[in-house]
Structure formats: structure tokens, C-alpha cells
Amino acid sequence: MSVAAQGVRGVGRSRSEWLTPALASLLALALVAATSVIVLDGATGHSALIPRSPQIAGWLKGIGGRLGYAVFLWAILAMAGAYALLLTLLSRSRAAPSRRRLALLLLVALHAIVFVGPILLSTDVFSYIAYARMGVVHGINPYVHGPAAIAHDPIYRWVGISWRRVATAYGPLYTLLSYPLAPLGVVGALWAMKLEALLASAGTLALTWRCARARGLDPVWAIVAVGANPLYVIYALGGAHNDLIMLAAMMLAVSVSLLGRSSSRNDALAGAAVIAGALVKATMAALLPFMILSKRRLGPVLGALAALAIGLLIGFLAFGIHGIDVVAALNRDAAFVSTDSFPNEIAHLFGKPGVFPVDHDLLKASLVLIVVHLMWRTWRGYDWIAASGWTLLAISVTSTWLLAWYILWPLPLAVISRDRRLLAATLVVQALFVIHQTSPLLAPVQ
């Protein structure tokens, strides 16, 4: 090779050495800026996108304007674009020394900005607090009554109108976890819920890092793919959703299963962690059959059974039979229909006004078929983590009640899965969800 050619290659390499980190930093800044716009504008209040809430971010008032649909949607689209480009850049620069620092800085900044801001986009956190106050302050069983039973309580006015007569659908472990927050008052409990979501997210990301490393995957890329995801940051973290606690339990189960030596004790712990997550939100139980089929040992079964027995006993003692009747809560929620759900969109595509009862049966049948196929594939050697992720994705896509944070369930599994199709499918579904929100940009209603 000539000296000149070596020189050209050297210049090219040195250019990419500074250009890639510089571009990555710019994209990270774009993510932080778009998040800041949503949080600061949201703190001003008087927006249909920000639920009525006690003043917790009043000191941020006046920095931004009122958060309208156009600003929100442009910010989300900008975040989605920056996120996609950043992931592409990070996947092509595995050797760059600064990427780990950049990733950590980005994730800390996004989490801090959302933490100090108002509750975004959902009233669910007020329901969590209401259920806790029902049990602790008023001695009312949240599995029997909705928040309407405490209409005189200061939290009641903030609970979403549609949920005021609805008893809790969350697992007894989550309800008991929320009980210590009830005596903190409404504002104190709200901050505690935000802190709980923040810590759960940090736990999820730390465990994702460890799992990615254990599988020989790039941990920096994995945590950015989860922690800088626009739906994760704005919807899940912004709304302080308890799905983050479920995700932390899920990644704990996967991490115990991947990291420890293959012993009965570890298998049992992993099975128990799945049940712990399912006692927060029942959906997580979907992981268990795949873990059992993959391990083909008694460990996960025994661990799961022991955790289930303890969990149900505690749930029964604390809340009676209603506290452990997960099937009734799931059946009730499965009948709901949201405008963003894919079955509803498909019904519109075929000229129907919405989802009919027969469609619910067809969707359940499709889900059963998918799960049976995945169980068979897992038995025959397919990656059980990927199979679990596909199942969570299938649950969210076939559900008639779809919310943004539901399509985050498969994401941490997708980034550590051996089947890259799962990550592609998860991100495509998330992109379609975002696209579905954009009609106010095309015809804004004043």
C-alpha cells in the first residue's frame, strides 16, 4: 500500500473517530432537548396532555408555554428520529471509548428531567395512590371498591373519571408495596411514586446491561435502546407507571436465569422472580412456561409454586378472595377497547365501527395459537427469552386495550434476545403507535 493511500485511510479513520462521537452527542442532545420541551411545557399546565394534578412542578412554570398537541407530537417525532439514528451510530462504533460515558450521561439526564417534571399523559398514578389510601387511611378493600368509595379523600379529585368506580386490577404485591406511601399525603405519595418508577427504571437498565453482557451483546447499545426509547421516557417514566416495576422484576428473573451457574437454586429463584413480577402485573406470568420449557427441570416450577403459594396466602390474608382473583380482573380489562389498539384500527380498515364481541374471541384464539407455537419452538431449542418477548408483543398487539406503556413490555427482552426479528418487530409496532397519534398534526382541531 502506498504512503498516500495509508494517509487517506488514516485521515478517514481519524475523521470518523471524532465525527461519530460528535454526531452521537448531537443526537443525545436532541433527545434531551425534546424531553425538556415536553416537561417544561407540561409544567405550565392547562393542557389536554397533562392530567390535572397537585402542583408538584410549579417551580418549572413560566419557562415553557402551554403544551399543545403539535408541540408534543413534533417533540415525540424528533425523539423517535434521534433515537433511531443514535442506535444506528452506536451499533457501528462499538470500539469508541466515549460511548459508555455518553450513554450513561444521556440516560441520567433523561431520567432526571422527567423526574422533576409533572405527571405526563396519564392519571394512573393517582389511581395507584387512591387504592393505597383506600386500604391504609380508610380501611376499604381496593379489590372490592373503586376510588369512588373515598370521594371525600383529597386524592379523589385527581383520579381519572373513567376509573373512579373501578377496583384495582394490579397484583397484591404491588398494592402492598404502595401501602407504605399512603400516609405521606397526596403530594408526598406522588413524589414517592415517581421515585419508585425512577428506581425501577434504573434497576431495569442495570439488569439489562448485565444480561446483554452475559449474552455477549453490546450492553451500551442495549441500555440506550431501552432507556432512551421515547415511549419509555415520556409515557412510562413520565406517567410513573407501575409497569416499570414489572419490567424490573422481569429482568431480575432473566438475569438470575442467565448469570448464575445453572443450579436448581438459581432456577427456583428465577421462577420465583417471575411470579413476583406477576404479583405486580399479571401479564408477566407469560414468561413462566417458556422458562420451564427451556430449563426442563423442576427448579423453576418449584420456585414459582413456592412464590405463588406465599404470594396468594399474603394476598388472601390482606385482601380476601378478591385480592387473588386475577382472572376476574383480567377478564374485565380484556373487554375494554382503546382507540389506539390495533384490533380497533383493523376493524376500521374493514369498515366496521369498532371491535365486536366475536372479535375478542378471535383475538384470544390467535393469541393461544401464537403462544402454543412459541412453546413448541422453545421445547425444540428456540431462545426462551425471545419467545417470552414475542408473547408479550403478541399480547399487546392483540389486546383491544392498548396503551403506550404496554408495547414497552417486550423491549428489554428484545434487546438481549438472540432473535433480532423481535427487536425489529417491537420497534415497528412502537413506530406505528406513534404514527397513529399524528392526525392532530394533519388537521388540528381548535
Place this chain on the structure above:
Amino acid sequence: MSGAPVSADLDRWAWLPAPLRPRAGEHPGSGRTRLIETTLLVLAGMLLALATINDVVRQTHTNQRLIADLRTWRSYTGHPYHNLSIEQELFGINSHREVVCGNTSPGGPKARVQLCLAIAGPPRGPLRTVQGGWYLPPRSEDFRADRYACFGPAARGMCGR
């Protein structure tokens, strides 16, 4: 590391016919299964994408109609009010005929006598066609029993009194 079953674990299943036995990892010959899965995934993805785009277009058209409906109510009544309620399903969800209600004099939402207009047809310029309407007493929802003074062809049979 990943807790993959060792061969001793697999030997326990040797009594099963070969096609039913578990495996420690995917068989190299599972490419056909993956191809079928991927094809189905692409088809499902295309259906979801089509449904999403169709819904965005549908919602955009609905928003355009709603914008024209609000303008039509304000133009018809001469009141520049913003607290108007729109009902899209009274005449059927696919009828594209909406009912817009608003106060006839300044006041809080639904605090005064309300005028409801049945609005239909494609937007002509910024407005649509008023095909009829009715009045509602203050602080009442749009229930048939409360409607009075119905007018226009669209309101035929809509009044309870």
C-alpha cells in the same frame, strides 16, 4: 452461563420419538420454519401498517369535518363561542353527520339554553350544510326528552316534546 441443558438432561427425553424430543439449541435445519415465520410477520406488519395509515387518514378527515362543524355553528349562530360539544354517533357512526351544541347566550358550558345543529355533507369552503336542529334547556344533556323546537329535515322525529 445461560443454563442450557447439558446432554444428560436431554437424555432423559430419549424415550420420546425424535421429532418430539427437546433440543438444547435450534437445529440448523430450522431455516424453513424461520422463513415461514418471517413471511407471516411481514404480512402481519403490513396489515398493521395499512390499518394504522387508514386510521390516521380517517381521523384526519374526521378532524377536518369537526373543524368545519365548529365554524359552521359559529357562522350560523353568529356567536364566536369555543365551548361547543360535538356528538358524532347520534345519526350512526358512519353517517358523517354530526350534532354540534352550544349556548345561545354567554355563560359556562351548557349553562344557558343550547342550540344544537345537525350538520352534514362535504365541507364547502370552510363550512358544511346545516340540515336542521333543536334547542335544549340549560344544564341538560342532548336527550330526546329534553329537545324542543326541532327544525329542518334532519331533526324530523328527533324532539320529545
